[in-house]
Amino acid sequence: MRRKKYEIDFRGGAVCPLPIQEYPQVLLAHGGGGKLMHQLIQKMFAPAFSNPLLDGGHDGAVFPVTEGRLAFTTDSYVIQPIFFPGGDIGSLAVHGTVNDLAMCGARPRYLSIGLILEEGLPMETLWRIVQSIKHAAERSGVQIVTGDTKVVDKGKGDGIFINTSGVGVVPEGVSILPENISAGDAILVSGDLGRHGIAIMAVREGLEFQSVIESDSAPVVDAVQALLEAGIRVHCLRDLTRGGLASAANELAEAAGVKMEIDERAVPVRDDVRAACEILGLDPLYIANEGRFLAFVADKDADRAVEILHRQDVSRHAAVIGRVVEGGQPVVVLKSQIGTRRILDMISGEQLPRIC
Amino acid sequence: MKFMEEYRDAQAARKWSAAIHQITTRPWTIMEICGGQTHAIVKFGIDHLLPQDITLVHGPGCPVCVTPLELIDKAISIASRPEVIFCSFGDMLRVPGTEKDLFTVKAQGGDVRMVYSPLDALKIAEKNPDREVVFFAVGFETTAPTTAMAVYQAAQKGMTNFSLLVSHVLVPPAIEAILSSPNNKVQGFLAAGHVCAVMGYHEYGPLAEKYRVPIVVTGFEPLDILQGLYMCIKQLEEGRAEVENQYTRTVRKSGNIPAQQLIQEVFRVVPRKWRGVGEIPASGLGFQPRYEAFDAEKRFQIADYTADESSECIAGLVLQGVKKPNECPLFAGDCTPEQPRGAPMVSSEGACAAYYRYRRA
Numbered sequence: 091m092r093r094k095k096y097e098i099d100f101r102g103g104a105v106c107p108l109p110i111q112e113y114p115q116v117l118l119a120h121g122g123g124g125k126l127m128h129q130l131i132q133k134m135f136a137p138a139f140s141n142p143l144l145d146g147g148h149d150g151a152v153f154p155v156t157e158g159r160l161a162f163t164t165d166s167y168v169i170q171p172i173f174f175p176g177g178d179i180g181s182l183a184v185h186g187t188v189n190d191l192a193m194c195g196a197r198p199r200y201l202s203i204g205l206i207l208e209e210g211l212p213m214e215t216l217w218r219i220v221q222s223i224k225h226a227a228e229r230s231g232v233q234i235v236t237g238d239t240k241v242v243d244k245g246k247g248d249g250i251f252i253n254t255s256g257v258g259v260v261p262e263g264v265s266i267l268p269e270n271i272s273a274g275d276a277i278l279v280s281g282d283l284g285r286h287g288i289a290i291m292a293v294r295e296g297l298e299f300q301s302v303i304e305s306d307s308a309p310v311v312d313a314v315q316a317l318l319e320a321g322i323r324v325h326c327l328r329d330l331t332r333g334g335l336a337s338a339a340n341e342l343a344e345a346a347g348v349k350m351e352i353d354e355r356a357v358p359v360r361d362d363v364r365a366a367c368e369i370l371g372l373d374p375l376y377i378a379n380e381g382r383f384l385a386f387v388a389d390k391d392a393d394r395a396v397e398i399l400h401r402q403d404v405s406r407h408a409a410v411i412g413r414v415v416e417g418g419q420p421v422v423v424l425k426s427q428i429g430t431r432r433i434l435d436m437i438s439g440e441q442l443p444r445i446c
Numbered sequence: 447m448k449f450m451e452e453y454r455d456a457q458a459a460r461k462w463s464a465a466i467h468q469i470t471t472r473p474w475t476i477m478e479i480c481g482g483q484t485h486a487i488v489k490f491g492i493d494h495l496l497p498q499d500i501t502l503v504h505g506p507g508c509p510v511c512v513t514p515l516e517l518i519d520k521a522i523s524i525a526s527r528p529e530v531i532f533c534s535f536g537d538m539l540r541v542p543g544t545e546k547d548l549f550t551v552k553a554q555g556g557d558v559r560m561v562y563s564p565l566d567a568l569k570i571a572e573k574n575p576d577r578e579v580v581f582f583a584v585g586f587e588t589t590a591p592t593t594a595m596a597v598y599q600a601a602q603k604g605m606t607n608f609s610l611l612v613s614h615v616l617v618p619p620a621i622e623a624i625l626s627s628p629n630n631k632v633q634g635f636l637a638a639g640h641v642c643a644v645m646g647y648h649e650y651g652p653l654a655e656k657y658r659v660p661i662v663v664t665g666f667e668p669l670d671i672l673q674g675l676y677m678c679i680k681q682l683e684e685g686r687a688e689v690e691n692q693y694t695r696t697v698r699k700s701g702n703i704p705a706q707q708l709i710q711e712v713f714r715v716v717p718r719k720w721r722g723v724g725e726i727p728a729s730g731l732g733f734q735p736r737y738e739a740f741d742a743e744k745r746f747q748i749a750d751y752t753a754d755e756s757s758e759c760i761a762g763l764v765l766q767g768v769k770k771p772n773e774c775p776l777f778a779g780d781c782t783p784e785q786p787r788g789a790p791m792v793s794s795e796g797a798c799a800a801y802y803r804y805r806r807a
Contacts, residue, residue, distance in 0.1 A: 295562065368450060370562075371794060427451075428459040428668045430491030432804045438783035441794075 108217050109133040116211040121241030130239065134217065138224045139234040143200070151200060151235035158262050161196035163187060164255040172215065172249055175289050176304030177380070180222035183252040185309050185380060186331070188230040192314040193327040193383060195266040196258030198230060203237040203254055208247030219250065230309035232256065264318060268345035270325035276392035277350060277412040278385040280313060280405040281306065282358040283335055287377035288366045297370075301362050308381035313405040322395045323388035330379040333437055336422070337376070338384055340436040343420040352412035352434060353425045375424075376437045386414065453667030454490075462672035463495035466679060473499040474682050475631045476675065477624070477767045479617060480638035481508035481795025482666050488800040490668045500679065503631065503767035504800075506620050507638050509585040510537045510793035511765060512720040513613045516751040518543040521582050521611055524746050525551045525558050531574060533567035534582040536560045537793045542786055544753045564596035564610070571600070571608035580742045583612045588640045590614045590731055591705035594712040597733075597740050609742040612732060615718055617641050618649045619729035625657040629768050634678040636664040636671070639693040644709075646701025650689045658687045665693040712737050721789055722755065722762030761788035764797055771801040778806055 110133055119126040136144065143151040167183040177185075188198040203223065207216065227234055286305040291297065310329070317324050326346070328338045335357070343350050359367075359374045367374050381404055387395045392410050399408035424434040478484055484504045487493055493502050506512055522543045525532035532548070539548040539560060552558040557577075561567050564581045571579035583593040593610065600608045617638060624630055637650060642663045650661045660681035664674030674692040681688060691697055709731065718730025733741045742748075755761075758776055763769040771777055771790065781787040783799055790796035 297562075364450070426490050427454040427456065428490050428492075428495075429456040430494050432489065432491050433806060435803050435806065 106217075106221060108214055109137070110213055110217075114213055116207045116209060116213060116216060116241055118209050118241050118243070121207065121239050127239065134220055135237060135239075138220050139203075139227070139237070141233040141235065143233060143235040153200065153235070156259055159260045161191050161194040161258045161260050162255070163190040163194070164253065165190060166251065166253045168248065168251050169290070170248060171290070171293050172219070174293050174305055175302050176285070177307035178219060178222050179250060179252055180219035181226040182307050182380060183254045184223055184226035184230055184232070185307050187254040187256040188232055188258075188309050188311055189329045189381070189383070191256050191258035192309075192311045193266070193329050194258065194260060195264040195314070195318060195324070195327070196260045197315060198232045198256055198258040198311055200235045200257045201227060201232045201254055202256075203234055203252065205237070205239045206247060206251040206253075207239065207241045208249050209241055209244040211249050216250070226309070230311055261318070266324060266327050268326055268342050271342060271346040271348055271386045271414055272325065273348065273414050273416045274389050275325055275386045275414040276389050276395075276410050277339075277352065277414065278387060278392065278395055278399070278408055279330075279335065279357065279411050280310060280383045280385065280399055281381070281407045282360045282363070283330070283379055283382060284359055284363040284367065284374035284377035286380040287334070288363050290378070291370070292366070297366070299362060299366055303362055303366065306379050306381040308404045310381055310383055310404055313399055313402040314383070316398050316402055317385065317387075317395055320394070320398050322391045322398065324385055324395075325388070326386040328384045330382045330384060332378045334374070334376040334378060335384070336373075336434050337436050339422045339434065342384070342386075343422050347420050348414050349417055349420065350412055350422045351415050351425060352422060354427050355425075356409055356411045358407045358409050372441050375434065376441050389413070450667070453665075453669045455669065458669055459495065459672060462669065462676060466495075466500070466672070466676050467497050469676070469680055469683055470497045470499055471683060473501070474633050474679060475501045475503060476634045476636065476678055477503045477505045477632040478636040478664070478671070479505040479507040479621070480641070480666070481511070481793065481797070482640070483507070483636060483638070483664065483671060484797050485795060485800045486666050486668060486671055488804045492668055492671055495672065496675065500675070503770070504764065504797040505635075505767055506624075506720065506723065506765040507586065507617065507641075508765075508790060508793050508795040508797070509589070509615070510541055511761065511789040511796050512615055512723070513538070513541070513584050513789070514719045514721045515544060515753040515755060516719070517611065517613050518547075519751045519753055520743065520748045522546060522548060522551055523748060524580055524611065524742060525556045526554070527578070527746070529578050531557045531559060531570055531577050531579045532582065533559050533561045533570060533579065535562075535584065537795075538582055538584060540786075541789050541792050564593050565599070568596045568600055568605075568608060571605060572603075575607055577607060578745075579608050581608075581610045583610045583614060586615055586617055586638070586641050587645045587709070588638075588643075590709050590713065591644060591702070594708040597712045597737055598708060600740060601737060609740050609745045611742040612713075613718070614713065614731035615720065616715070616729050616731070618653060619726050620720070621650075621653055621661075623723065623726045623729070624766055625653070625659065627766065629766070632659070632767055634660045634682050635662070636674045636678060637661050639663055639665040639670070639697055642691075642693070642697045642701065644702050644705050646699050647689055647691060647697065648699060654687050654689050660687050661689045663689070663691040663693050663697050665696065720765070722759075722765050756787050759788035761790050761798070764790055771798040772805065774798070778802055
């Protein structure tokens with residue numbers, strides 16, 4: 091009977107009934123290796139993430155190596171709040187890792203999920219996150235092929251921590267590396283900046299704006315694939331997470347030993363995000379994103395690349411924001427709104443709201 | 447965006463820049479008081495739009511920078527107590543005290559929380575009646591009314607677990623200290639728009655008259671600052687020394703009278719030590735006797751701390767406009783935002799941090 095229940099399609103908007111009714115909260119025993127853990131895996135995780143590699147119930151996933159090269163990455167997610175406008179820790183844990191693979195030019199294939207749960211976490215919360223992971227994985231075109239669950243004592247965790255690792259396949263002929271960046275390259279950003287960071291800050295600090303600012307958390311796999319399939323000469327990609335555009339651009343300028351010029355007026359930032367940043371004394375160029383990337387493409391391909399990105403929902407506000415230029419030290423220069431030039435530096439530590 | 451992009455228009459900025467070039471015939475040194483203005487100037491490269499003859503020096507208007515070291519040490523001492531929830535604006539958390547900063551206290555188990563308003567700290571106190579909640583109240587006249595409101599509300603509610611470590615400072619006495627210093631080079635001032643939004647600008651008339659300096663109340667956007675500079679230079683060129691208001695969309699001469707009344711209700715003017723500068727008479731706010739129950743220094747019986755500043759750091763000279771941040775031997779070498787030796791490298795309003803962030807190479 092129960093098995094039928096969780097086969098309801100989450101994408102249809104229906105919320106699947108909780109498969110474990112008898113334990114309203116996660117207990118230490120749910121990570122203890124015994125019957126409760128077995129029940130959690132069999133009733134909640136296995137059906138939600140079902141695929142041939144996982145369903146085998148083996149200690150690890152065994153799969154054939156296809157042609158091309160493999161990309162492999164890992165990331166851990168400790169976000170508070172667990173749920174936020176536009177996403178949650180589950181979808182974030184999928185998007186973050188598949189986006190890292192996409193930045194290598196890889197088509198993501200397989201994901202591992204490691205859950206560290208705090209004793210007392212409502213089972214319903216876990217179930218919502220599991221469904222969110224399932225949905226995000228489907229949307230990103232990856233299969234969850236292995237996993238692990240641990241439960242820590244109450245007070246020793248923060249509800250839930252997630253680690254995901256991912257494997258993807260880089261097709262023959264694709265080479266996406268910082269060292270490929272060269273003078274003359276156009277710098278593209280795949281969409282408007284700052285929504286994830288402001289959405290989190292708004293919930294965390296109880297800030298209320300007239301409109302709800304939703305996180306930009308999303309998989310960018312299809313947008314990247316569309317560029318590669320269209321034959322755009324993509325020299326390098328970098329996703330814009332913590333530290334925002336400024337940090338990503340500086341990391342790449344240093345790694346590639348190049349100078350970059352970015353035009354502040356060309357950088358897309360939504361009015362509500364800009365307003366929130368102004369009030370708080372923050373700079374949108376330093377705010378975290380979870381579904382945005384920089385693309386360095388051959389100058390001649392820049393306009394076509396923007397057109398292709400505009401056809402994808404996740405990158406429909408993509409824009410050319412600058413150029414890699416000849417000369418001197420590796421540095422990022424920002425042409426300001428009033429037409430003057432200054433350094434766009436990497437941030438030290440976190441941005442803190444201003445006093446007055 | 448309404449009321450912001452308009453003040454960052456590149457074409458209008460060029461026009462104001464040309465107008466300033468046109469009226470400038472001699473070298474002038476002008477100080478912007480507020481750290482917010484300093485950051486806008488350095489961030490937008492406004493000084494690059496000015497004639498070479500115009501020198502901008504950066505003023506003491508950075509609340510974090512002028513908070514004395516002893517008070518940071520007192521904050522650290524209070525925040526380390528197990529019964530205390532210590533609330534502060536974010537920037538104060540990483541200002542180095544003699545031995546450590548408030549972030550370190552947090553890492554060592556202290557309950558240190560970043561808040562956006564003293565009223566948030568008051569809410570925390572209401573929710574935690576069994577804990578002592580302390581708010582670290584720094585800032586100029588701009589933030590003093592919200593601090594006063596928190597004290598006033600706490601008194602109305604009869605709260606006994608809320609107190610404040612107060613280090614509010616006042617702008618006009620600082621201007622007077624700069625002008626009366628033998629090292630002074632400043633010939634004109636851009637007064638801090640938001641301070642004047644609260645206090646008005648009647649206090650500045652006697653200063654302009656006594657020291658023969660133009661004072662222009664100025665906003666924070668690039669076009670505000672360019673227009674403020676234009677007005678100040680025009681006065682200097684014409685030999686006038688008046689108080690003018692560029693920031694008319696926000697500032698009235700009388701200021702915000704209910705806010706001023708609230709400040710007077712809760713606080714009285716006291717002498718205050720400024721970090722790197724020393725004690726300035728009648729330059730700070732302390733509790734009125736009837737609100738002394740909310741004074742954290744009294745509640746926790748913090749002994750008088752004395753602390754010595756790093757001898758190499760020239761923060762005091764930077765805050766008085768005598769030196770520029772990049773003239774400091776420590777700048778960008780031994781002193782960085784990651785390892786600050788002086789407060790102006792910490793605060794987002796500090797001149798050293800602005801130079802480090804936008805002007806390093």
